[in-house]
Structures are given as C-alpha cells and as structure tokens.
Amino acid sequence: MKASIISLLTIALLAQACREPASDYGHLREGDLLFQDLDCGPMCDAIETVTEGVDGKDFSHCAMVVERNDSLFAIEAIGSGVQLTPIEKFYRRSGDTLEVKNITVGRVKAEYTYLIPQAMRFATQQVGQPYDDPFLLNNGRWYCSELLYESFKSANGGEDFFELFPMTFKDPGTNEFFPAWTDYYAELGDSIPEGEPGLNPGSISRSERIEIIE
Template sequence: MKIRLLNKLLFFYCCTLSISCNHSYQKVGFQEGDLLFQNLNCGELCNAIEAVTEGIDGKDFSHIALVVNVNDTLKVIEAIGNNVQINSLETFFSRSGDTAKIENVTVGRLKKQYKNLIPKAIAEAKKIIGQPYDNIFLLNNGKMYCSEMIYEIFKESNKTKDFFVLEPMTFKDPKTKVFFPAWVNYYKHLNKEIPEGLLGINPGLISRSNKISILKIENYK
C-alpha cells in the first residue's frame, strides 16, 4: 500500500515539473508531422555523434526525419546522403533493421498546442527538397543536415522564432576531453576546421524537447 502511494506521489511530482510526463507513451498510428528518431549504423562517426548527444530515455540517435503525406501516402522528408529528399517509410525503417514492426526507431509528435505549426513546416520542408546535404554541420551555409532541417522548418513555421533550441556543438570524447579520432580524420579529409563550440542541433536534443510527446507505434503498414 505504501509503495502504491509512493508511486502515485512520484508520478504527480514528475507531472508537476513536466519531466517524464512530457514523454508518456501512447499506442497510436502515424500522422503527418511526426518526427522519427533513428540510430544509424554508420560506424565510428555515428558512434561519436551518439557519445556526445543524449536522446530521450538515454537512447542513442544519429538521424531524424519528418513524416509527410504525398498523394495520400505517408512518406518521410529527410536530409541524408547527398541532399534533402523524400523516401518511403519502408526505406527509412529498413535502415534500422525494422520490417513492418517498429522496434528500433522512436516516434515523436508535437503537442496539441503546437500542431498549428505543422502545415507551414511541411511546406517549408518541401521547398528545400534537393538542397545539398551539409556534411560540415554548420548553420546558414545553404546546406542542410538532418536535425538542422527540422530546426529550420519549424523556426520558419514559428514566425522565424526558434522552436527547437540550439546548443554549442562538441566533437570531443566526454571522457578524455579530446577530439574523437573519427572527427579529426573526417574534417581533415574535408580540409575544414572542426566547428567545436559553434551552435548546432542534433536528433537527441530534439527528442528531449518538452514540446513533443514520445509515442508507441507498433507498425507502419
């Protein structure tokens, strides 16, 4: 009896502080505007990204995409590969080893009070299809990386005011405080300086936003 009472008090406390209750799981189907958080298996670079970017509930994310309706079919718009592009849900989930059942992707949805931003954000996303992928991870350089695309389209939808927050980027191992060798080699190959400390955004940071709810969706078919 005491344990049940304690659990209820903890639940109320969390809700009051808007911590865990912001991310309660719900069994629902996909909607246009949903955000898909993914753990890509791209080797050392993805591992380095995940080591310095904490996702909701301690999950690792290295990619994010936006669900859109195209001719009555749900697809995703994402910055991946060479550019911003539209792909099928099957293509997206296959990267995580998911078939019809979703096990390795986390789904986020804007809370009710922010849903009015979705149509404009989707329109903005469609405008930049084909824009080059930003492999340097810098803001405002005419290119887009995955979470930058989400940040920019919702900023435009929010009357050019930040909707998701930016934070200083780091490319250093949190344990040793030195740059990950993967990033050193990566930027050396690009002949660019590592943008340590510059403002940026990542999928993990977006997943922890108090403006979205995390959903339980079991399949996409």
C-alpha cells in the first residue's frame, strides 16, 4: 500500500512536468504556508474527507517557503522524508500555470512574524529526517503538517502555535475506518491511531493565527 501511494505521487509529478509553470513568485515571502491538493488517490481522498480546509477547500499536503541562495524553496515532509523542493517544482506538482492557480497561500498574521526565523531554522534542521509513516507526534519522524506544527511551536517557546485535534481515520458517513487506512496500517504492522492528537493541512489553513493571501 505504501509503495503504491509513492508510485501514485511519482506518476502525478511526472504528469505535471511538461506543463508551463507559473513564473511569478514575487508575492511569496519566507515563512509563507503553502496548502496543496495532491490528488494521490484513496489516501488523499480520505484525508480530505475528514478535514475541511479554509473556504471549504480540499488539502492533503502543506509546506513552508524558505529562501536559499536567492531562490525560493518549499520545505516539506513528503515521500521518504523532509526535503527542500524548488518552488517551481512544488507549484508544477499541482498543475499551476500562468492562468491556473491551485495552491492556497497562508501567512502568519503581523503580530506573529517574529516567530518566522526560528520556525524556518527548526524546519531546515529536519531536512533528511524520515517521513512519519504512522502519523504520530514525538517519534523523531515527520509528516507534513507535523513539521509546520513543531516548527512554530519551537519558535513560540515550546507553546502550541497551531492547535492539535484528536485524529480520525473513519468515514464520517459510515463511522467505519476508510479501507485505504486499514490497508495502510496493516502493511505498517501498526494499529490505527484513532483519537491520538494530531493535525492536518486543512486545520492549519483554518487557523485564526494566519491569513489567506492567495
């Protein structure tokens, strides 16, 4: 199951590679938060079903903007682990072009901008760390929204900046676990962490501490 998810992501990335990417990223600033619908199949569908993004949008992934050598990157936990992805590649992944804008951009409100430098330092220190396959906090591994959560928590003196919620892996229509999650955790050999604290791209996008700029 895990291998098939990675394959789906790879196919999706390759499918977008030949499209003309959006070329103007001048509106982005370091510390901006990027919310993305990966369209990776049943797993992403399950994530989007149990969490609503800002303005009712569907998000299955998120990242933060950082600058290195005068170039913008998205620092993200995806695939095998935490990595820096050129911003053009990140946008191309969603099929963004000069005319089509699929990425939603959030920015921490002005009173919190002082947290951004430390949040970025913390996040970049995690580059190369493994992906958090079981989606559990405090296990030395990272999933996308966990990386943002811990980065801003570090910057906020160890106090939560984004809110945690009990995680659910159940279909709200049936109150049964999504088959995709059942298969996924069976392959990991772990139990589904239903009710454990966590967060997701949708909940971060709705935070009262950020504003949506695009």
